[in-house]
Amino acid sequence: xxxxxxIIELISKYGVWGIVIFLIFVIFYLxxxxxxxxLSAVWRARxxxxxxxxxxxxxxxxxxxxxxxxxxxxxxxxKMPFGKEHLPKAIRIxxxxxxxxxxxxxxxxxxxxxxxxxxxxxxxxVLITNALVKxxxxxxxxxxxxxxxxxxxxxxxxxxxxxxxxxxxxxxxYLKNEYIPTVxxxxxxxxxxxxxxxxxxxxxxxxxxxxxxxxYSKRVAGKLRCEEMFEEIAGLVxxxxxxxTKAYGQEVPLDYITRNIKTGAILVGETSKVLLQAERYxxxxxxxxxxxxxxxxxxVWDKEFLGNIDKEVYERFxxxxxxxxxxxxxxxxxxKDFELKYICTDYKGNRRKAKIIRYIPEYSSE
Amino acid sequence: MTELNFISLVKMExxxxxxxxxxxxxxxDFFESTGLIKKLxxxxxRCSVCGDVITLENFRAVTRKKDDLLFCCNKDSxxxxxxxxxxxxxxx
Numbered sequence: 001x002x003x004x005x006x007i008i009e010l011i012s013k014y015g016v017w018g019i020v021i022f023l024i025f026v027i028f029y030l031x032x033x034x035x036x037x038x039l040s041a042v043w044r045a046r047x048x049x050x051x052x053x054x055x056x057x058x059x060x061x062x063x064x065x066x067x068x069x070x071x072x073x074x075x076x077x078x079k080m081p082f083g084k085e086h087l088p089k090a091i092r093i094x095x096x097x098x099x100x101x102x103x104x105x106x107x108x109x110x111x112x113x114x115x116x117x118x119x120x121x122x123x124x125x126v127l128i129t130n131a132l133v134k135x136x137x138x139x140x141x142x143x144x145x146x147x148x149x150x151x152x153x154x155x156x157x158x159x160x161x162x163x164x165x166x167x168x169x170x171x172x173x174y175l176k177n178e179y180i181p182t183v184x185x186x187x188x189x190x191x192x193x194x195x196x197x198x199x200x201x202x203x204x205x206x207x208x209x210x211x212x213x214x215x216y217s218k219r220v221a222g223k224l225r226c227e228e229m230f231e232e233i234a235g236l237v238x239x240x241x242x243x244x245t246k247a248y249g250q251e252v253p254l255d256y257i258t259r260n261i262k263t264g265a266i267l268v269g270e271t272s273k274v275l276l277q278a279e280r281y282x283x284x285x286x287x288x289x290x291x292x293x294x295x296x297x298x299x300v301w302d303k304e305f306l307g308n309i310d311k312e313v314y315e316r317f318x319x320x321x322x323x324x325x326x327x328x329x330x331x332x333x334x335x336k337d338f339e340l341k342y343i344c345t346d347y348k349g350n351r352r353k354a355k356i357i358r359y360i361p362e363y364s365s366e
Numbered sequence: 367m368t369e370l371n372f373i374s375l376v377k378m379e380x381x382x383x384x385x386x387x388x389x390x391x392x393x394x395d396f397f398e399s400t401g402l403i404k405k406l407x408x409x410x411x412r413c414s415v416c417g418d419v420i421t422l423e424n425f426r427a428v429t430r431k432k433d434d435l436l437f438c439c440n441k442d443s444x445x446x447x448x449x450x451x452x453x454x455x456x457x458x
Binding site for chain 2: 058090104109116128177
């Protein structure tokens with residue numbers, strides 16, 4: 001049903017009350033726009049775009065470009081799941097004032113980008129997204145990373161941000177002109193990219209890998225680069241790749257221990273284990289706490305199809321997985337960092353509900 | 367023209383990454399303000415990635431590395447490498 005049809009339906013069904021309900025919705029949405037600077041930037045951009053189309057004025061074109069980019073990107077990054085923090089950071093566009101007699105200072109490491117006319121706005125969005133990702137993500141570890149890996153992470157992060165923007169034209173432009181040519185142009189980038197795509201399909205790229213890399217940057221801050229550091233990161237990617245491509249019943253490593261990374265995963269998805277031996281997950285958790293892991297992830301892959309076969313068993317499965325979280329918090333000295341629900345693709349290509357919980361054990365120094 | 371600025375009361379992030387940009391109709395003014403317009407006209411500025419001559423039409427980005435200004439043309443492959451280069455300059 002289209003929006004005008006909905007209004008007609010409301011009015012014809014409820015008369016004056018239909019108009020009142022409609023107006024309440026309009027007021028509610030307007031308040032939401034006013035209270036949200038990014039959403040209001042998107043609306044400002046729409047107004048400026050129309051005004052620019054009518055007048056052709058440069059000042060209006062600049063305001064359209066600036067508000068549209070900031071609104072879209074900032075809204076998109078807020079939707080991206082990174083645990084507690086938003087990576088990359090929010091942006092603000094600042095136009096260089098370069099009139100007659102002005103002197104433009106350029107600071108070291110600061111990048112100044114020329115943007116294209118409003119008609120090529122998709123390219124502008126991609127340009128700024130690229131710059132933003134490079135400036136505000138993987139901060140503190142870029143000096144450690146090998147170029148193909150760094151490129152691959154950036155490509156996927158930009159792709160994810162553009163997907164969240166939800167504009168097909170922008171995403172298509174990026175895939176056609178940047179993503180695919182870069183991946184296809186280097187076998188090393190392609191190799192890393194294949195792994196990262198698999199990890200992302202399981203929902204672990206932003207929710208786990210980037211979260212751990214952010215933690216890693218804090219742990220190695222101030223240290224000189226050594227070969228071991230990149231090996232630790234590459235090993236973490238391999239560890240997650242094995243989990244992401246794990247087939248039903250296949251055994252994969254669930255602990256990853258190096259000098260600077262100590263993380264582990266507990267996979268909850270096998271129906272028989274959840275229903276009959278739920279305490280096994282608590283034992284696995286205890287084992288990781290004993291090894292003084294820095295972070296422990298519980299990954300729940302929902303058995304949604306059970307609902308069609310045996311509703312009662314499915315409900316029990318859901319209840320037991322929820323109880324697991326309560327039992328962990330009750331039994332261990334841990335801090336629950338975040339819990340994120342999402343939809344992922346399993347190894348057979350089926351869409352499944354999933355949940356990831358990050359716990360940080362607290363160890364007392366004796 | 368009145369500014370269409372709404373006051374955002376709730377979802378406002380104080381810390382933001384500022385990205386400096388040049389308006390496409392003000393590229394010549396920008397080179398004027400950096401004192402490089404003569405060099406540009408004389409075709410003495412080159413893309414630090416591919417080596418092509420920088421013009422008003424193909425100029426895409428600029429950064430500083432110590433005393434030198436580095437320029438980038440508008441090829442997609444160049445801007446990608448150039449952004450990475452600029453980031454490494456800032457973290458060196």
